[in-house]
Amino acid sequence: MENYILNVKDLTKNFGRLKALNNLTFNIKYGDFFGLIGPNGAGKSTLLKILYGIVIPDSGFVGIEGLNLKYDYKKIKYNLGIVPQDDNLDEDLSVYENLLIYSMYFGMHRKESMKKSAEILFFFDLEDKKYSKVADLSGGLRRRLMIARALINNPSLIILDEPTSGLDPEYRQNIWGRLKTLNEKGVTILMSTHYMEEAEKLFKNMIILNHGNIVMSGAVNDITLNKKSLEEIFLDIAKN
Amino acid sequence: MKIIKKIAGINSNLSSKSFTVFYRNYMVWLKYYKPGVIGDILEPLLYLAALGFGVGKFIHSINGISYVKYIVPGIIASSSMYAAAFESTFGAYTRMVTNGIYEAILLTPVGIEDIVAGEILWGTAKAFMSGAAVLIIGTAFGWIISPFVFFIPVIIVLNGILFSSLSLLITSFSPSYDFFSYYFTIAVSTMFLFSGVFYPVSSLPYLVKYFVYIMPLYYTVSIMRMLDEGRINPLTLSAYLSVIILFALIFFYASVFFIRKRVIK
Numbered sequence: 367m368e369n370y371i372l373n374v375k376d377l378t379k380n381f382g383r384l385k386a387l388n389n390l391t392f393n394i395k396y397g398d399f400f401g402l403i404g405p406n407g408a409g410k411s412t413l414l415k416i417l418y419g420i421v422i423p424d425s426g427f428v429g430i431e432g433l434n435l436k437y438d439y440k441k442i443k444y445n446l447g448i449v450p451q452d453d454n455l456d457e458d459l460s461v462y463e464n465l466l467i468y469s470m471y472f473g474m475h476r477k478e479s480m481k482k483s484a485e486i487l488f489f490f491d492l493e494d495k496k497y498s499k500v501a502d503l504s505g506g507l508r509r510r511l512m513i514a515r516a517l518i519n520n521p522s523l524i525i526l527d528e529p530t531s532g533l534d535p536e537y538r539q540n541i542w543g544r545l546k547t548l549n550e551k552g553v554t555i556l557m558s559t560h561y562m563e564e565a566e567k568l569f570k571n572m573i574i575l576n577h578g579n580i581v582m583s584g585a586v587n588d589i590t591l592n593k594k595s596l597e598e599i600f601l602d603i604a605k606n
Numbered sequence: 607m608k609i610i611k612k613i614a615g616i617n618s619n620l621s622s623k624s625f626t627v628f629y630r631n632y633m634v635w636l637k638y639y640k641p642g643v644i645g646d647i648l649e650p651l652l653y654l655a656a657l658g659f660g661v662g663k664f665i666h667s668i669n670g671i672s673y674v675k676y677i678v679p680g681i682i683a684s685s686s687m688y689a690a691a692f693e694s695t696f697g698a699y700t701r702m703v704t705n706g707i708y709e710a711i712l713l714t715p716v717g718i719e720d721i722v723a724g725e726i727l728w729g730t731a732k733a734f735m736s737g738a739a740v741l742i743i744g745t746a747f748g749w750i751i752s753p754f755v756f757f758i759p760v761i762i763v764l765n766g767i768l769f770s771s772l773s774l775l776i777t778s779f780s781p782s783y784d785f786f787s788y789y790f791t792i793a794v795s796t797m798f799l800f801s802g803v804f805y806p807v808s809s810l811p812y813l814v815k816y817f818v819y820i821m822p823l824y825y826t827v828s829i830m831r832m833l834d835e836g837r838i839n840p841l842t843l844s845a846y847l848s849v850i851i852l853f854a855l856i857f858f859y860a861s862v863f864f865i866r867k868r869v870i871k
Contacts, residue, residue, distance in 0.1 A: 454706035
């Protein structure tokens, strides 16, 4: 268990009659770039929302860095960077203010926040947009800011829910490069996507979900060993 | 027993992070404060001028006090009620539903309890700005001359907490902005007109008078009037303060419970 940053055991969630997640069990190792794929409605977002505390599971266990999410969610969040699917940047504030206020939620001091914000703006090539209002940013820049915001607290695990959804290829490549760099620096990443090309390029290990069940799991290379591509596997699963 | 456990849970999760939620709202307010301040401060002053001088021409005194002096404490209480109510309904709804700010904050170590407490602090600050403006004007014009005037800001704060908590509770149920019309028409306006802001509640018909006693604003107006007139009955004062605090606590815990239910699925 010590090698795992995330442990999920027998996780179940129902919305009325709909079984969103059905007894999911999987672990993620430290330093992994772990992927989550599956057709629409497979349960990807529900799973991620449980991990970041917006959805409460009906049963099961989630442990992050040895802490129980049910009881220690506030402690856990100090080491978690989260990029939800829906854009929830603070429209009334500038790019820089978004980072500053977010750092304050983590209890960071102003000097530390300013230093970290400057670093992040540089890393994401957002320095020239520092004082721009969020409302004036393009879709791609907003996504970059969402990811930048999730890094403000130096997280050891970043959870991203379809971070490149709806972006043009240039912006997508740009984000891939930055996520790869972060992973190379030792940050564990858990990410969902519906782009198979993205999954093949980025993920080391992954699970494929369908109807709330894990239908395949393992290293990406092992999963694609007997088939032509991840896309074909995905289509086979989606048909069922 | 279940309720006590829930309250204990809320208390143990409350932290100083609520001040960052307050600070976030303050940062945004600084960008747009001019039109807001004019509304919050000017409107109660207009009421004071129109009713105090206009109606005051015909009603020379109530309980031996000139009409304009009589309505000042009520206007302080009602203006702070309105400021808190607007901020914690329309403002809070925008943050919670339209802009997804609560969900963004919940991705950090800030909990629902902190968000609610921060929102109530912010609503109270808005209430204070509005109530204090009337208090300052009232004092400057010599309409408030009691030595107890310095306690009025404390009651404005309590009134702000009370009405921010109540309004946030309403927001937790609200399916849309339109829903607030019910709250403002049925609750807020009724309190404004019947809680003794403009005339003594004792002049109301028997049944209506008892209906007024369930209105939280009645208690803050009464305390402010006691302080303003310098006629303090310690027993009544402590009883009314207890009612305000009890109302505020009930509304606060209920807000935390129902906002959690709304935001976390």
